[in-house]
Amino acid sequence: MELVSSVSMLNEARKNGYAVVAFNFHTLEMMQAVVEAAEECRSPLILQTTVGTVKHLGLDYVVSAAKTAAQNARIPIALHLDHCHDFDLIVRCLRAGYTSIMIDASMHPFQENIQRTKWVADIAKIFQVNVEAELGKVGGVEDDLVVKDEDALLANPAECEEFVKQTGITSFAPAIGTAHGLYKGEPKIDFPRLEEISRRVDVPLVLHGGSGIPVQQIKQCVSLGVAKINVATELKNAFSESIKDFFAQNPTEFDPRKYLIPAKEAVKKIVIQKMEMAGCIGRA
Ligand code: 13P
Numbered sequence: 001m002e003l004v005s006s007v008s009m010l011n012e013a014r015k016n017g018y019a020v021v022a023f024n025f026h027t028l029e030m031m032q033a034v035v036e037a038a039e040e041c042r043s044p045l046i047l048q049t050t051v052g053t054v055k056h057l058g059l060d061y062v063v064s065a066a067k068t069a070a071q072n073a074r075i076p077i078a079l080h081l082d083h084c085h086d087f088d089l090i091v092r093c094l095r096a097g098y099t100s101i102m103i104d105a106s107m108h109p110f111q112e113n114i115q116r117t118k119w120v121a122d123i124a125k126i127f128q129v130n131v132e133a134e135l136g137k138v139g140g141v142e143d144d145l146v147v148k149d150e151d152a153l154l155a156n157p158a159e160c161e162e163f164v165k166q167t168g169i170t171s172f173a174p175a176i177g178t179a180h181g182l183y184k185g186e187p188k189i190d191f192p193r194l195e196e197i198s199r200r201v202d203v204p205l206v207l208h209g210g211s212g213i214p215v216q217q218i219k220q221c222v223s224l225g226v227a228k229i230n231v232a233t234e235l236k237n238a239f240s241e242s243i244k245d246f247f248a249q250n251p252t253e254f255d256p257r258k259y260l261i262p263a264k265e266a267v268k269k270i271v272i273q274k275m276e277m278a279g280c281i282g283r284a
Contacts (some may be wrong), residue, residue, distance in 0.1 A: 041272060172203050
């Protein structure tokens with residue numbers, strides 16, 4: 001199969017009460033682990049990169065690897081660009097083959113956020129791909145994007161409705177209390193707010209900061225219209241902890257395959273766990 005647009009994947013998910021998980025990867029092995037696990041689960045999949053990962057691996061390498069994965073897999077796979085405010089890079093990613101993008105203009109005032117997002121949504125329509133955008137500010141750390149706890153801001157439901165209408169985006173990420181990175185305590189998700197947003201907005205909703213959220217909270221989010229869950233930190237953590245453990249036990253080893261094989265397995269375990277939580281197993 002070719003890489004697919006995530007529009008129908010996410011619409012199906014919202015309609016049928018489950019979520020697709022979008023996994024951020026940082027190395028080829030992490031991407032392979034995510035794809036292998038999704039295939040075992042017969043689950044639709046969104047592979048996701050930050051801008052930092054595009055710069056680190058190179059756009060052509062990322063797209064070639066994802067296309068190869070899609071061609072070899074028997075599940076639908078979309079390739080998504082996470083949190084990007086750089087128009088040039090968005091267009092380059094679309095031209096190179098990304099099938100889903102997030103324009104993050106949430107640092108701008110409301111009207112300017114609408115203008116910038118609409119501009120990207122119009123272009124994405126030509127490419128027939130998904131466009132995601134955010135309102136409010138998700139706290140925490142995601143690559144170069146750092147939002148301090150005191151600057152995190154929950155999305156206003158009336159603004160959410162107007163934003164989605166005016167921009168024409170096909171998926172929407174309202175800030176509802178989750179955070180990027182590791183939580184210090186339990187996440188404090190504002191469910192009444194999510195419920196109201198879900199009533200006002202009918203496009204699939206996206207949950208950022210999907211690491212470390214208890215299963216019951218994930219299920220409740222999904223029941224309230226969340227159809228895409230982003231997971232990055234837990235994969236990075238599993239991959240790195242496995243490598244650290246390996247070297248603690250094998251300090252003189254120097255064949256990368258020796259430590260990357262168990263690291264891939266550690267990533268696969270998390271992917272399967274998250275897919276179970278999201279309810280997307282067997283949906284491909
Ligand atoms: P976590 O790093 O908390 O899993 O969040 C991922 C994310 O939201 C990517 O946009």
